[in-house]
Amino acid sequence: MTLREVQEILEAEVFFGHDQLGMEVKTAFGADLMSDVLAFAKAGSLLLTGLTNPQIVRTSDVLDIAAIIIVRGKSPLPETIRLAEELNIPILGTKYILFETVGRLYMKGIVGCIEKVSDKRDFS
Amino acid sequence: MISHETVIYENSFSLEGRTFKNAGYISRQVKTLLQRMKLSKEVARRAAIVTYEAEINICSYAERGKIILQVTPKRIIIEAIDEGQGIADIKLAMKEGYSTATEKIRHMGFGAGMGLSNIKNFSDFFHITSKVGKGTHLKMIIRI
Numbered sequence: 159m160t161l162r163e164v165q166e167i168l169e170a171e172v173f174f175g176h177d178q179l180g181m182e183v184k185t186a187f188g189a190d191l192m193s194d195v196l197a198f199a200k201a202g203s204l205l206l207t208g209l210t211n212p213q214i215v216r217t218s219d220v221l222d223i224a225a226i227i228i229v230r231g232k233s234p235l236p237e238t239i240r241l242a243e244e245l246n247i248p249i250l251g252t253k254y255i256l257f258e259t260v261g262r263l264y265m266k267g268i269v270g271c272i273e274k275v276s277d278k279r280d281f282s
Numbered sequence: 283m284i285s286h287e288t289v290i291y292e293n294s295f296s297l298e299g300r301t302f303k304n305a306g307y308i309s310r311q312v313k314t315l316l317q318r319m320k321l322s323k324e325v326a327r328r329a330a331i332v333t334y335e336a337e338i339n340i341c342s343y344a345e346r347g348k349i350i351l352q353v354t355p356k357r358i359i360i361e362a363i364d365e366g367q368g369i370a371d372i373k374l375a376m377k378e379g380y381s382t383a384t385e386k387i388r389h390m391g392f393g394a395g396m397g398l399s400n401i402k403n404f405s406d407f408f409h410i411t412s413k414v415g416k417g418t419h420l421k422m423i424i425r426i
Contacts, residue, residue: 190391191391192390192391193400197396197400213302213390214391216306216309219309220306220309220333
């Protein structure tokens with residue numbers, strides 16, 4: 159689905175990236191621990207998180223995350239938005255809690271970027 | 283182990299410790315450089331991930347540090363050298379889930395005890411040495 163459809167499903171506010179809502183997304187990873195995001199999230203996925211600091215953008219940048227969705231009605235810090243603009247990563251916010259955000263997207267076809275953790279190394 | 287290889291690119295980056303102000307700045311530069319060299323997306327991404335994890339460690343636990351990037355025709359060598367508290371038990375620190383992170387570090391979303399094992403997983407070669415009260419030296423190699 160497109161990021162625009164994600165935005166509509168989540169009734170999300172777009173903090174940055176209005177011009178990128180046409181991008182296609184298929185997978186997502188949800189976590190508040192950037193350490194876990196770095197270990198498990200795959201390129202091209204949405205990042206669903208409750209954190210609002212600039213490290214969510216840095217983490218997304220190194221991992222080639224497609225877009226960031228901040229959950230639980232929080233707003234990104236001003237320096238987070240500035241960094242998202244600099245690195246050109248869309249950043250949206252929804253009032254839904256993480257569980258509801260995930261459930262609503264999953265029902266419409268977005269799946270996890272991995273199903274389970276595995277012992278095998280996978281760099282994608 | 284790389285003496286027979288020509289270093290085609292080398293750069294060193296300094297990083298202030300005990301603050302997250304610039305965390306991620308070096309990994310962005312490393313990624314941009316590697317992308318300009320037309321290396322594969324996967325290689326650039328892995329190099330950026332291990333550099334970023336190393337940056338987070340310096341920002342979390344060291345007074346200051348530097349990251350040295352070397353590129354040869356066959357591999358990327360990244361070293362992270364810091365002056366800081368060092369690691370008393372490396373085997374324990376390598377264990378997933380083990381962490382000595384403070385509240386401040388956890389507040390940023392780090393300190394879950396995944397960093398060093400993640401660096402190892404994303405590298406083809408990983409070596410760590412550390413002296414308590416002196417600092418830590420990480421060496422990562424990624425094959426091109």
